[in-house]
Amino acid sequence: VQKWIEDLSRRFPGLVIKPGEPMARHTTFRTGGPADCLVLPATRDDFTGVCDFCRNEKVPLFVIGGGSNLLVSDRGIRGVTLSTAGLDRFSIEGNTVFLGAGAVISDAALETAKRGLEGLHVFHGMPGSVGGAVYMNARCYGAEIADMFTAADLYAGGRLERAVYRPEEWDYKRSPFQKGGVILEAVFTLNGGDAAVLTAEAESHRRDREEKGHYRAPCAGSVFKNNRNFGEPSGVIIDRCGLKGLSSGGAMVSSWHANIIVNGGGATSSDIMNLIRAVRSRVFEQTGFDLEPEIIPAGDWEGYDVAGA
Numbered sequence: 522v523q524k525w526i527e528d529l530s531r532r533f534p535g536l537v538i539k540p541g542e543p544m545a546r547h548t549t550f551r552t553g554g555p556a557d558c559l560v561l562p563a564t565r566d567d568f569t570g571v572c573d574f575c576r577n578e579k580v581p582l583f584v585i586g587g588g589s590n591l592l593v594s595d596r597g598i599r600g601v602t603l604s605t606a607g608l609d610r611f612s613i614e615g616n617t618v619f620l621g622a623g624a625v626i627s628d629a630a631l632e633t634a635k636r637g638l639e640g641l642h643v644f645h646g647m648p649g650s651v652g653g654a655v656y657m658n659a660r661c662y663g664a665e666i667a668d669m670f671t672a673a674d675l676y677a678g679g680r681l682e683r684a685v686y687r688p689e690e691w692d693y694k695r696s697p698f699q700k701g702g703v704i705l706e707a708v709f710t711l712n713g714g715d716a717a718v719l720t721a722e723a724e725s726h727r728r729d730r731e732e733k734g735h736y737r738a739p740c741a742g743s744v745f746k747n748n749r750n751f752g753e754p755s756g757v758i759i760d761r762c763g764l765k766g767l768s769s770g771g772a773m774v775s776s777w778h779a780n781i782i783v784n785g786g787g788a789t790s791s792d793i794m795n796l797i798r799a800v801r802s803r804v805f806e807q808t809g810f811d812l813e814p815e816i817i818p819a820g821d822w823e824g825y826d827v828a829g830a
């Protein structure tokens with residue numbers, strides 16, 4: 522590890538490299554052990570250069586955006602953990618918006634609303650980056666990223682590609698980027714609208730989240746996907762099984778929303794993983810529905826029975 526960290530700093534002077542960085546500082550659950558090395562490039566060239574370095578040197582690479590949908594192992598992440606935070610371009614040409622993968626989706630949502638552009642505004646208040654939202658095909662308030670996504674610059678296999686929107690590649694919580702590659706930038710086509718109305722709507726969505734307790738304790742939003750075949754949202758099913766308040770170590774099914782697990786203070790990622798598995802099996806026993814986790818386990822979970830991975 523020490524050797525390739527030295528190689529990286531020699532090849533990319535000025536690159537911010539944090540060996541042994543605790544990932545709890547970079548996830549919304551506020552859990553997760555040390556990354557061998559967290560790398561924060563400030564330029565696109567350095568970013569793709571680090572990707573090339575990892576490919577050539579066979580160093581494992583994990584890309585992190587806002588860390589708001591991740592459960593990072595208490596043992597941390599091996600290899601390079603590459604942050605997109607420095608890729609924060611924001612530019613608008615007519616109804617077309619160009620957003621760097623590391624741009625904060627909530628800020629972009631509010632800014633486009635203020636400029637009288639409709640579509641992304643629903644994401645105001647949702648944590649995370651543009652790249653993470655595209656990767657996850659994030660959705661809320663009746664809209665999803667696929668509705669407005671036009672194209673992305675993707676870095677895959679040492680090459681820059683332009684990935685254009687193809688409807689058959691998108692579905693509920695599914696995007697083509699889950700097959701591989703790193704999103705550098707995304708392009709969205711939005712509709713024109715009334716800036717004052719859209720801004721008020723964006724702000725009311727953020728308030729709604731606040732009232733629903735999204736920001737009350739460290740969490741990663743919904744733990745389980747909704748499944749139309751189950752007839753009701755996962756949160757309603759979990760609640761009916763009487764699991765609000767169920768806990769494992771410092772992790773607890775929140776009392777205000779049954780599909781949100783919170784770090785009630787001092788939780789480890791293992792506590793959260795154990796609780797996800799407990800909820801999943803209790804719901805299965807009581808209803809026969811097998812809930813599918815939405816949260817992504819990341820890092821070194823070897824030897825661990827990872828729910829949904």
Ligand SMILES: Cc1cc2nc3c(=O)[nH]c(=O)nc-3n(C[C@H](O)[C@H](O)[C@H](O)COP(=O)(O)OP(=O)(O)OC[C@H]3O[C@@H](n4cnc5c(N)ncnc54)[C@H](O)[C@@H]3O)c2cc1C
Binds near residue numbers: 589605661
């Ligand atoms: C309070 C709260 C509320 C939430 N509400 C919602 C909601 O309403 N709707 C919803 O859909 N989600 C919601 N979420 C979950 C989360 O905010 C979204 O999934 C978000 O889009 C994740 O973005 P991120 O940047 O944090 O991704 P991360 O958690 O950092 O990463 C998620 C995945 O994306 C990959 N990834 C990230 N960036 C890139 C990139 N540039 N290229 C390739 N892969 C990449 C990562 O490797 C990882 O596999 C909520 C979370 C919280 C904490």
